[in-house]
Amino acid sequence: MSKSKETPERRRERLRGEELKRNPTGNMNDAFHRAETGNLADLVGSLGWKGIGILLLVIIIGFIVASLF
Template identity: 45%
Template sequence: MSENKRTPEEQREKLRQEELKQPSSSIHGSNLSDLVGGLSWKGTGIIIFILIIILVGYVLFR
């Protein structure tokens, strides 16, 4: 199919697919959204729970 005959929806989908193939724009590697996106809801809950425990420990024992 020619570039001129594509519908706007097809053009947007092609651009979206090309963006997904590129690595993330972060210089330092992955970011929080990449981490959470790759985990299940249980994994995300465990990480949040651990962060809360660390925060409470820091506040209580400083």
């Protein structure tokens, strides 16, 4: 696949891979901080619009059930 027809998601992954090769200790630091805070961008990127809708629905229903008790 040529770089001009590269999707934004593939471009992000390619750039992330290049950064990991250049700076492996920074990757270890990022992994420690990601475990503490989570990474919403990766979650949203992997789910798609249907998955995000289901996730939001589950959160709203959970909030309603929790407020009843």
